[in-house]
Amino acid sequence: xxxxxxxxxxxxxxxxxxxxxxAFLMPLVSRINSTVRNIFGLLVLCLTGFFVGILxxxxxxxxPRLYIFGAKDLAVPMVRIxxxxxxxxxxxxxxxxxxxxxxxxxxxxxxxxxxxxxKYYTLVLLLITSTLGMELTGDIFNFFVFLEISCIASCAxxxxxxxxxxxxxxxxxxxxxxxxxxxxxxxxxGLLYAQYNALxxxxxxxxxxxxxxxxxxxxxxxxxxxxxxxxxxxxxxxPDSYGRAPPSVTLIIMGATLASFYGVLRVIFTLYGNVxxxxxxxxxxxxxxxxxxxxxxAIISIIVGVAMALxxxxxxxxxxxxxxxxxxxxxxAIGAGxxxxxxxxATTALQGGIxxxxxxxxxxxxxxxxxxxxxxxxxxxxxxxISGLARNMKYTTVFFVIGLxxxxxxxxxxxxASKFLIYESVYQLNPIxxxxxxxxxxxxxxxxVKVFYAVFMGPELPAFKNVTExxxxxxxxxxxxxxxxxxxxxxxxxxxxxxxxxxADALLNHAQYIGTVVGGV
Amino acid sequence: MIEYIPxxxxxxxxxxxxxxxxxxxxxxxxxxxxxxxxxxxxxxLITLGYREGGVAPxxxxxxxxxxxxxxxxxxxxxxxxxxxxxxxxxxxALMLSLVMHIYRKYGTLDVRKIRRLKE
Amino acid sequence: MSGMSKIVKTSVNILFPLTMxxxxxxxxxxxxxxxxxxxxxxxxxxxxxxxxxxxxxKWVFKQIKEKRLSSFESIGGVGFITVALLGLVFSSVxxxxxxxxxxxLFGTTPATGSTxxxxxxxxxxxxxxxxxxxxxxxxxxxxxxxxxxxxxxxEWDT
Numbered sequence: 001x002x003x004x005x006x007x008x009x010x011x012x013x014x015x016x017x018x019x020x021x022x023a024f025l026m027p028l029v030s031r032i033n034s035t036v037r038n039i040f041g042l043l044v045l046c047l048t049g050f051f052v053g054i055l056x057x058x059x060x061x062x063x064p065r066l067y068i069f070g071a072k073d074l075a076v077p078m079v080r081i082x083x084x085x086x087x088x089x090x091x092x093x094x095x096x097x098x099x100x101x102x103x104x105x106x107x108x109x110x111x112x113x114x115x116x117x118x119k120y121y122t123l124v125l126l127l128i129t130s131t132l133g134m135e136l137t138g139d140i141f142n143f144f145v146f147l148e149i150s151c152i153a154s155c156a157x158x159x160x161x162x163x164x165x166x167x168x169x170x171x172x173x174x175x176x177x178x179x180x181x182x183x184x185x186x187x188x189x190g191l192l193y194a195q196y197n198a199l200x201x202x203x204x205x206x207x208x209x210x211x212x213x214x215x216x217x218x219x220x221x222x223x224x225x226x227x228x229x230x231x232x233x234x235x236x237x238x239p240d241s242y243g244r245a246p247p248s249v250t251l252i253i254m255g256a257t258l259a260s261f262y263g264v265l266r267v268i269f270t271l272y273g274n275v276x277x278x279x280x281x282x283x284x285x286x287x288x289x290x291x292x293x294x295x296x297x298a299i300i301s302i303i304v305g306v307a308m309a310l311x312x313x314x315x316x317x318x319x320x321x322x323x324x325x326x327x328x329x330x331x332x333a334i335g336a337g338x339x340x341x342x343x344x345x346a347t348t349a350l351q352g353g354i355x356x357x358x359x360x361x362x363x364x365x366x367x368x369x370x371x372x373x374x375x376x377x378x379x380x381x382x383x384x385x386i387s388g389l390a391r392n393m394k395y396t397t398v399f400f401v402i403g404l405x406x407x408x409x410x411x412x413x414x415x416x417a418s419k420f421l422i423y424e425s426v427y428q429l430n431p432i433x434x435x436x437x438x439x440x441x442x443x444x445x446x447x448x449v450k451v452f453y454a455v456f457m458g459p460e461l462p463a464f465k466n467v468t469e470x471x472x473x474x475x476x477x478x479x480x481x482x483x484x485x486x487x488x489x490x491x492x493x494x495x496x497x498x499x500x501x502x503x504a505d506a507l508l509n510h511a512q513y514i515g516t517v518v519g520g521v
Numbered sequence: 522m523i524e525y526i527p528x529x530x531x532x533x534x535x536x537x538x539x540x541x542x543x544x545x546x547x548x549x550x551x552x553x554x555x556x557x558x559x560x561x562x563x564x565x566l567i568t569l570g571y572r573e574g575g576v577a578p579x580x581x582x583x584x585x586x587x588x589x590x591x592x593x594x595x596x597x598x599x600x601x602x603x604x605x606x607x608x609x610x611x612x613x614a615l616m617l618s619l620v621m622h623i624y625r626k627y628g629t630l631d632v633r634k635i636r637r638l639k640e
Numbered sequence: 641m642s643g644m645s646k647i648v649k650t651s652v653n654i655l656f657p658l659t660m661x662x663x664x665x666x667x668x669x670x671x672x673x674x675x676x677x678x679x680x681x682x683x684x685x686x687x688x689x690x691x692x693x694x695x696x697x698k699w700v701f702k703q704i705k706e707k708r709l710s711s712f713e714s715i716g717g718v719g720f721i722t723v724a725l726l727g728l729v730f731s732s733v734x735x736x737x738x739x740x741x742x743x744x745l746f747g748t749t750p751a752t753g754s755t756x757x758x759x760x761x762x763x764x765x766x767x768x769x770x771x772x773x774x775x776x777x778x779x780x781x782x783x784x785x786x787x788x789x790x791x792x793x794x795e796w797d798t
Binding site: 013026 | 710711713714715717718721722724725727732733734735736737
């Protein structure tokens, strides 16, 4: 057995262990000086990224991979913690790593003047660990633990600017909502354990019978994870916390939000995969019922997100509301994919939703980075106080235009590819949904054009006569995101064939996910 | 009937906690409400793990006459509860420190007066 | 918070060592009896909280720096992960129990049945309990100390 095989075999554990070790070492390393700390953070992420990379190449080529903690093989009473990595998990892990790298590079300049940075980087690494853990784990209780770690780390990061009362308020709102949510996830896990004596997602999916308790579990898990992903009736924490967290960490908090979205997918497609199309509820199949509930909430999310974004005057809060709308697009695609399960356009919808997951992370991420750069230079949040920045911040303006065009779905940027897939497939399910989605996209254009004129065009205010371009590491981070977006926009087929199709197939093929664990005993 | 009492207690605790979170105006009382929900969920997990006549799964110092491993309890629910308690401590500490900062900033613990974030 | 009366301080002086010993016992016997790193650590930390209450947080702050406690917490965390990684090195699986049955440190295979407990068993479990214990003692103590200190001073330098 050569060294690469050993590394691939051990990589699911190392992907969690390395950033966790880095997080614990960070306060000690920070004692030396700030340059060593920055290099150490980058080193930890590079090592983690390397393992994610080799694991991705292996999983995409050879199918799901299992990792058992603390033992070489599965004991018969399955009390071991398992990590099960399939194409969908590794796709999410790749997105998280991209966001993590950008966060780290951007933070070098952005957070330079703050103190308490050892704790900042510790929390960032902890959040990355927990997000990766949520995505790779095959054990539902382990998922809960990582969910809680991500709640705690995100909350502490949202409240990082502790001298602002609003940041405290946003953080308190976030921790209350997510603590209660996580407790209900734990309650659902207890119900699952009580019925089936197992905590393993694959084992549970294999024996799930859709009893009365299973309905309660489905509702609890969907409500909580939907809330954590920012779906509408419970979206109110999202603009608050995105708008008040330091913009450098908004990206990685968004990564944790997307991991909750991944949790929704995992619950519906894998945990309830066996019963989804075979069970009838109110004389319609369960998948149609769940799909249409998600579609309804998604449409409301899109409308509410765009409508609320129109009336905001705070730059980052506005982007937060448009993030709610983007989450709505993802849920629309997934809902259509579930409602029409089995038809060819359901697969297209699912692929559109999964590609949009990547695009949402990049688009909204770039807009937050630009908003962060503007805040870094001007120290102002309100759109009314900023004007005419294009003269002195040329690159930032260009990046904002790229983000703007991508987020409304203009060709040739990445947003177009995924939104087109979504419109096309949703149209076949119900044309009205597609029309509403397109109209809201146009309204989103109006929102961002307004922002563009307010912030970058317009008369030059005397206060900003001598502002300079954002620091180099921030420009580098924005440039990397913009380059990725243009690449995906120009060659969407490459990404769809290499990453998105395997991910969608892995979701639909729940028998393979179950068989990897249950067949292996 | 008697075996249902823990479950009734669980549901009661969760509802008391939710009531406190939703209808109390004081931040500290909201935090207490979350702690009560957490205790309810922990009680639920512990109740699941109870087996009549079972012994703790420690292989030494067994009470004479127990059969192992048949007479032992599987400690998974206890492990889950313990993890949940540890996480609960961290969340509680974080929430209380936020409440302290909010009190410093606003001079009040009333949620109606702490509303600088617009809708 | 300033210190309390002489009676309280004297009682704490007597109780504190007992609490410490009990907490450390719970940590050390985590692999034999109910308990372990977190529970024992919480007991020790509550002993420390007793000191904070009796002597006042300002006095305690003069004795021990918050930064030192933070690095103890880091060392605990690093120790835990290191033991888990050593499992990967020696038994080729993360969290692998490479010491169990090796007749080295904590490596005796325990006898089953109605026998007395043997301290020298459990493999890596006691080591992990020690690491978690250090982390929990430092972590909880620093939380209690900083909260007590922050609520006693009038103005914060935020």
